[in-house]
Amino acid sequence: MRYWMAYMFEDTSQMLEIARAADELGFAGIAVADHIAVPEGFSSVHPSGENPFDLRSNFPDPFTSIAAMATVTTRLRFMPYVYILPMREPFSIAKQAGTVAALSQHRLALGVGVGWLREEIELLGFDPATRGRRTDEMIEILRRFWRDGVAEFHGEFYDFGPTGMYPVPDGPIPIWIGGKSRVALDRAARNDGWLGMNYSLDEIDVLLEALREARARSFDAGVDRTKPFETMVIPNAKPTPQIFDELAEKGVTSTVCMPWNLGDPAIAPVGAKIDAMATFAEQFIEGR
Helix, strand or coil, X not given: CEEEEECCCCCHHHHHXXXXXXXXXXXXXXXXXXXXXXXXXXXXXXXXXXXXXXXXXXXXXXXXXXXXXXXXXXXXXXXXXCEEHHHCCHHHHHXXXXXXXXXXXXXXXXXXXXXXXXXXXXXXXXXXXXXXXXXXXXXXXXXXXXXXXXXXXXXXXXXXXXXXXXXXXXXXXXXXXXXXXXXXXXHHHHCCEEEEEEECHHHHHHHHHHHHHHHHHHHHCCCCCCCCCEEEEEECCCCCHHHHHHHHXXXXXXXXXXXXXXXXXXXXXXXXXXXXXXXXXXXXXXCC
């Protein structure tokens, strides 16, 4: 089991110290959240059934944050969890992610979601109703630019002739897909991994079986069954080594943890956060 750490809603000025500590303590990576502009009084409901933030919540730009953290670390990986593709166009994403991958010695993975905050997607000028189909086209466009440098595409939403974009990353950037619908699981199976967020242990069992079925469908459609596939799950349960050992036996490869309680004033100083990280690492991370 690989243990990633979430750094979300926290003091941006502490981010680099946290990244250094995570690198030294043996965490596999850091996941950062993604929202651009949160409208006041939105009515959309988060898939968890709760709205975990509001218009004053802190969301530093993911790629800028990752580039900065990469400069002060040597092995830690990074991921937007999740990057909302369909509230953007694909070209700037391809450029930013490709550049960050090159600068970080290929330590970037792209966690992707179609988004749930419809008001934000509309605010940025896109139609929430088409976000799934646009995401599929965007993923294909990203892969073509990252693979070849010069790409063309002719689809429902994007239509362009040969176009160049460099630098080209040194190898493919993994794309891991969030969501639990059949459409989301099929999208994950076609790509490089699945991100399961905040589910009960019973629901995780159901979703892992649905993911196995989705992957079987993808193999029948020609997806290479030998390529690496990440299965990242956040259980909605108090973390214990036993829980993670059992999840690993079921095929889960990684998880995202929060070593401290969000909003706890006692954990506000960066030293207190690092102490909590060290305690978590001592309990869970082997070989550190």
